Amino acid sequence: TLSPYGVHQKHGQISNQRRQFSNTYISVEMDDATGVAVMKMKRPPVNSLNLELLTEFAISLEKLEIDRGCRGVILTSAIPKIFSAGLDITEMCGKNADHYGEFWRALQEMWLKLYGSNMVTIAAINGSSPAGGCLLAVSCDYRIMADNKKYTIGLNETQLGIVAPFWFKDIMTDTIGHRATERSLELGMLYSPTDALKIGLVDEVVAEDKVLSTASAVMAQWFAVPDHARQLTKSMMRKPNLDRLVTHREADIKNFVSFISRDSIQKSLQIYMEMLKKKGS
Numbered sequence: 478t479l480s481p482y483g484v485h486q487k488h489g490q491i492s493n494q495r496r497q498f499s500n501t502y503i504s505v506e507m508d509d510a511t512g513v514a515v516m517k518m519k520r521p522p523v524n525s526l527n528l529e530l531l532t533e534f535a536i537s538l539e540k541l542e543i544d545r546g547c548r549g550v551i552l553t554s555a556i557p558k559i560f561s562a563g564l565d566i567t568e569m570c571g572k573n574a575d576h577y578g579e580f581w582r583a584l585q586e587m588w589l590k591l592y593g594s595n596m597v598t599i600a601a602i603n604g605s606s607p608a609g610g611c612l613l614a615v616s617c618d619y620r621i622m623a624d625n626k627k628y629t630i631g632l633n634e635t636q637l638g639i640v641a642p643f644w645f646k647d648i649m650t651d652t653i654g655h656r657a658t659e660r661s662l663e664l665g666m667l668y669s670p671t672d673a674l675k676i677g678l679v680d681e682v683v684a685e686d687k688v689l690s691t692a693s694a695v696m697a698q699w700f701a702v703p704d705h706a707r708q709l710t711k712s713m714m715r716k717p718n719l720d721r722l723v724t725h726r727e728a729d730i731k732n733f734v735s736f737i738s739r740d741s742i743q744k745s746l747q748i749y750m751e752m753l754k755k756k757g758s
């Protein structure tokens with residue numbers, strides 16, 4: 478079927494209790510018996526967040542949000558060793574201002590839906606999660622990371638010569654505190670799972686093969702609290718950050734477009750992409 482956003486979706490029924498829907502880059506398996514949906518990003522090689530993935534992400538969340546049977550979402554990756562490499566740098570490089578604006582609006586939309594969700598959201602971080610990948614995780618209610626010291630998480634934007642916008646910074650501050658955020662963002666720090674746990678960036682570190690089962694167990698604990706009370710509390714806690722972006726949404730887009738269009742910033746991003754490609758070859 479074609480959604481109102483023009484994204485093709487495949488629907489399938491895999492049992493009486495499980496429903497599945499899948500787009501190009503997102504697959505969702507909804508378990509009607511538990512009320513839990515597992516949403517997987519699947520954009521090889523590194524789940525970088527391009528315009529299409531962000532759009533599919535927002536649509537999938539919206540569908541789950543209006544599904545009365547769905548009370549919680551586990552967000553994870555179908556790509557081994559990678560949760561998400563963050564924003565697709567090629568979406569911010571060598572394109573025109575209209576494209577940058579459309580891309581940023583899609584990112585804002587996805588974030589407003591994820592951070593503002595009424596459902597319980599748990600990030601099952603089964604791989605590296607820099608920058609925009611970290612934003613996804615920090616926007617959830619709870620974070621479980623795989624115990625593998627090769628994986629890292631953090632807002633490393635300054636290492637690319639770019640700057641995490643105020644709404645990334647706000648939720649990082651709410652998660653790890655002002656001082657830790659200041660240091661972390663200025664230096665563009667990436668943390669191992671153990672260090673991320675120490676500063677409170679993730680809530681639990683578990684063996685790689687236990688990430689999903691732990692997420693399900695945590696979900697059951699959160700489900701023990703009456704939904705209406707939990708939802709009102711979540712909304713009370715998150716409303717100021719949501720309102721701030723909604724109020725300044727157009728200015729934030731303008732700011733991003735003008736910043737990213739600068740020759741010096743384009744040059745920094747190109748150098749970073751070349752460095753990534755060299756490392757891979």
Ligand SMILES: CCCCC/C=C\CCCC/C=C/C(=O)SCCNC(=O)CCNC(=O)[C@H](O)C(C)(C)COP(=O)(O)OP(=O)(O)OC[C@H]1O[C@@H](n2cnc3c(N)ncnc32)[C@H](O)[C@@H]1OP(=O)(O)O
Nearest residue numbers: 525562563564565566605607608609639640736753754757
């Ligand atoms: C003053 C106000 C300012 C307002 C706002 C202004 C600015 C906006 C800020 C925007 C916020 C930005 C957020 C972001 O998310 S930026 C992206 C940051 N991401 C990264 O730094 C991660 C880069 N990637 C890696 O570190 C690694 O790839 C890895 C995720 C650890 C995985 O490593 P590995 O498995 O070894 O894979 P490779 O490095 O070999 O990568 C495979 C191919 O994927 C390409 N790649 C990787 N990451 C990205 C990406 N983010 N975007 C696009 N492409 C990516 C990589 O080049 C390889 O490609 P190849 O196969 O063609 O060589």
